[in-house]
Amino acid sequence: MSNKDVYENLKQSLKSDEKDFLDDILREKRLDEERAIIEGINHDVDHLAAVNFCCNFFIPTFHISKETGYTIVLIEPLYKMGIKSFDLAIFRKDNGSLILIECKAAISQISKEVDEVTKAIKEVINNKSILEQTIGNKITLIEFVLCVPHLAAQEVCNEIYEKAAPIITWGFSKLEGTMQLIFKNDLESEMKQGRVHLDSNLRQLLLKGVKSEIGAIYTYPILPSSNRYTTLIYIIQCLFIMWRGLEQNRGKLGYVNIFGILSQALTNKTAMDDSEIHDLTDSLINLGKRKEVFEDQTPQINEVDKKIFRLTVNIRSAYMCEEQVRNKYVKKNALEKAYNESVLRFQEKRGLKTLQSFLS
Amino acid sequence: MKIPYRQYLIEDFLEILFKIEIESYNRLKLACFLTKFRSWKEERKTYDLERILKNRGIEIENNGQIQILHGHYWDQQLGKEKPAIFYTYLDSNTGLLFCFTDEKSEAIEEILGKNIADVVEGFYYLFIRPNTFDLLSKKIYEENPTFYCNYFTATHSPEFRLKGATRPNIQRTIQYNGDDAISVLDEVKQFYGMIPTAIRYVLPGLGSYQVKNTGIFMLSGSNSEEGRRYLLHIADIVLNDVLILKKITDSVEYHAIPVKTDERTFAVPKMTPIKISFSRKVEFDDAEFLVQSLINNGYAIFNHVIQKGSLIMSGMLTDSSKNNIFTFDVNSERILIAPLGEPTFDGLLRLVHTINEKFDSNAVCEVLEESK
Numbered sequence: 001m002s003n004k005d006v007y008e009n010l011k012q013s014l015k016s017d018e019k020d021f022l023d024d025i026l027r028e029k030r031l032d033e034e035r036a037i038i039e040g041i042n043h044d045v046d047h048l049a050a051v052n053f054c055c056n057f058f059i060p061t062f063h064i065s066k067e068t069g070y071t072i073v074l075i076e077p078l079y080k081m082g083i084k085s086f087d088l089a090i091f092r093k094d095n096g097s098l099i100l101i102e103c104k105a106a107i108s109q110i111s112k113e114v115d116e117v118t119k120a121i122k123e124v125i126n127n128k129s130i131l132e133q134t135i136g137n138k139i140t141l142i143e144f145v146l147c148v149p150h151l152a153a154q155e156v157c158n159e160i161y162e163k164a165a166p167i168i169t170w171g172f173s174k175l176e177g178t179m180q181l182i183f184k185n186d187l188e189s190e191m192k193q194g195r196v197h198l199d200s201n202l203r204q205l206l207l208k209g210v211k212s213e214i215g216a217i218y219t220y221p222i223l224p225s226s227n228r229y230t231t232l233i234y235i236i237q238c239l240f241i242m243w244r245g246l247e248q249n250r251g252k253l254g255y256v257n258i259f260g261i262l263s264q265a266l267t268n269k270t271a272m273d274d275s276e277i278h279d280l281t282d283s284l285i286n287l288g289k290r291k292e293v294f295e296d297q298t299p300q301i302n303e304v305d306k307k308i309f310r311l312t313v314n315i316r317s318a319y320m321c322e323e324q325v326r327n328k329y330v331k332k333n334a335l336e337k338a339y340n341e342s343v344l345r346f347q348e349k350r351g352l353k354t355l356q357s358f359l360s
Numbered sequence: 361m362k363i364p365y366r367q368y369l370i371e372d373f374l375e376i377l378f379k380i381e382i383e384s385y386n387r388l389k390l391a392c393f394l395t396k397f398r399s400w401k402e403e404r405k406t407y408d409l410e411r412i413l414k415n416r417g418i419e420i421e422n423n424g425q426i427q428i429l430h431g432h433y434w435d436q437q438l439g440k441e442k443p444a445i446f447y448t449y450l451d452s453n454t455g456l457l458f459c460f461t462d463e464k465s466e467a468i469e470e471i472l473g474k475n476i477a478d479v480v481e482g483f484y485y486l487f488i489r490p491n492t493f494d495l496l497s498k499k500i501y502e503e504n505p506t507f508y509c510n511y512f513t514a515t516h517s518p519e520f521r522l523k524g525a526t527r528p529n530i531q532r533t534i535q536y537n538g539d540d541a542i543s544v545l546d547e548v549k550q551f552y553g554m555i556p557t558a559i560r561y562v563l564p565g566l567g568s569y570q571v572k573n574t575g576i577f578m579l580s581g582s583n584s585e586e587g588r589r590y591l592l593h594i595a596d597i598v599l600n601d602v603l604i605l606k607k608i609t610d611s612v613e614y615h616a617i618p619v620k621t622d623e624r625t626f627a628v629p630k631m632t633p634i635k636i637s638f639s640r641k642v643e644f645d646d647a648e649f650l651v652q653s654l655i656n657n658g659y660a661i662f663n664h665v666i667q668k669g670s671l672i673m674s675g676m677l678t679d680s681s682k683n684n685i686f687t688f689d690v691n692s693e694r695i696l697i698a699p700l701g702e703p704t705f706d707g708l709l710r711l712v713h714t715i716n717e718k719f720d721s722n723a724v725c726e727v728l729e730e731s732k
Binding site: 042045046048049052053059060061071072073074091093135136137138174175177213214215216217218219220221230233234237238240241243267268269316317318319320321322 | 617619620621622623624625626627628629630631633655658659660661662663664665667669670672674675676678679680683684685687688689691696698700701728
């Protein structure tokens with residue numbers, strides 16, 4: 001039974017003043033949930049921008065990459081290990097040295113963040129062979145970076161020092177377009193502790209601070225762990241490119257289109273393989289159907305990869321399209337959650353015990 | 361205007377065009393379009409210029425280097441559909457399509473503008489930016505100091521940064537007739553933050569030349585050969601300036617760089633964005649105007665982030681008319697724009713023009729140099 005059904009069952013069993021009370025709770029909860037979902041999307045996009053700002057320094061042919069030999073190879077390199085930490089892998093092939101970077105667009109609980117990265121480091125060290133397979137190379141050295149907004153960098157660095165964690169701190173400023181290595185105490189000893197880079201070229205450049213060439217242009221428009229809305233809206237907007245010159249197809253899409261868009265954004269750029277991209281495609285199609293953004297045009301066909309869907313939003317204006325998808329996503333998600341929350345809240349206020357009592 | 365059918369070289373065609381009789385109530389016009397095509401037929405491609413036009417109901421008659429286009433448009437004045445004929449020449453070096461006609465401007469605007477340049481990839485207006493109008497006026501003055509303007513149209517959007525002193529939040533358009541048009545245009549620029557969309561230059565002894573920002577040049581008040589030649593000269597001044605901008609947009613790249621390890625090859629996307637430098641420092645509050653001016657012109661901004669305080673904004677935007685996606689990064693001094701996928705010059709030009717016409721007319725578009 002869905003949350004909505006539970007809610008409706010409860011409502012039917014109530015007197016009219018209590019029905020109004022329950023509706024009021026639903027309204028309030030729905031607004032709270034909408035705010036929370038929008039905030040979640042915004043956090044996700046903030047993170048996406050921070051990851052891109054950081055990775056753009058290491059694009060081959062750009063200054064730092066040319067000077068140091070370190071080049072971006074993968075985003076979310078630990079995807080296969082199921083480890084959420086570390087957004088980027090920067091690799092120097094000639095000596096097999098790898099840098100894993102965790103980017104934070106904002107940092108609130110410094111101690112917790114440092115602990116999480118420290119925990120992830122242990123797992124990486126224990127599973128080095130999986131990482132070597134992912135990178136396709138023997139790894140001789142791994143360094144770990146926590147990349148945070150410049151204003152918080154010194155505090156983060158202090159915390160890392162206090163906890164004696166082997167983490168290097170980078171501070172970035174999108175405003176100044178810069179990235180800098182931050183350390184505390186003696187350089188030589190901090191190098192030994194894994195809190196300053198061993199590579200002298202990279203160390204010197206980052207100690208001086210490096211200047212961004214292309215800001216936070218989205219070299220990687222989505223990440224494997226991106227919020228589903230961020231990914232869904234990216235796919236839908238990509239369809240506008242797909243419809244270029246194919247006016248008769250406007251508004252229509254199939255499994256292969258979504259898979260193609262995801263594949264182009266993620267294959268050989270992340271640790272995801274084809275089967276994982278197929279899973280993500282399935283999950284996004286289901287999401288689109290649930291949020292009534294995709295309408296199944298071929299109900300007689302069972303195989304999802306042969307189905308044709310129609311976008312149920314404005315397909316002439318990309319702006320209206322985005323706005324309508326956002327509304328559907330936020331409102332539907334919020335309502336689903338709010339049904340459940342309101343029943344619980346009502347129960348709490350009225351001193352009722354179990355959800356089951358409304359079902360009988 | 362009826363030009364005899366035969367196999368022409370462009371030079372021969374122009375000689376005839378300069379001399380041919382045109383009905384007194386018709387005006388000779390030259391409309392220029394930028395295209396990505398270097399020939400009419402490209403056998404190896406799934407579509408070419410000829411197929412694009414034919415798919416949109418235009419018949420094409422081959423006359424050597426001149427292709428005669430037959431289309432139909434809705435004549436507002438007569439309230440009925442009318443046929444129209446354009447004599448066109450595709451320059452294989454630049455991809456410029458020159459369209460000569462004495463049909464009404466609305467015929468060009470509907471048949472080649474609304475139905476093609478607005479929506480077809482690889483085909484776009486020779487859009488004349490506000491600064492190019494300034495350049496044209498200066499050049500005409502140098503060559504003909506007795507010139508004056510007797511007509512202009514201009515617009516102002518509330519999002520436009522050069523607001524002028526008077527009620528900057530009002531959306532306005534002006535159509536002005538009067539021999540002091542050039543002075544009045546300066547005044548409305550200053551006081552009302554307006555930018556020109558068409559200007560008519562009167563060159564005593566030669567003719568009147570109306571130039572529209574969509575790249576349509578019209579001659580009136582003259583039937584002389586010299587007057588007609590000058591129409592081409594005016595177009596040429598504009599062309600050179602627009603082609604500089606097109607060259608910048610042509611430098612934009614998107615490709616994947618292969619990065620190899622012992623057993624794997626990764627694909628690192630590499631983009632070369634264009635940089636549009638604002639004429640004045642853009643503050644945080646202006647970001648909303650920039651976003652609004654883009655939305656009002658058919659763009660959607662999505663998955664974007666605006667940092668509070670000083671202006672820092674990055675994200676993606678989709679152009680529903682030209683079906684492109686771009687990624688951008690804005691700070692108080694400039695906006696960087698790169699296509700996510702195969703770049704199209706017309707998509708980039710449309711974006712530059714939107715920023716120039718709706719947000720900052722003095723913003724300068726440059727190639728982003730990589731640091732050494």
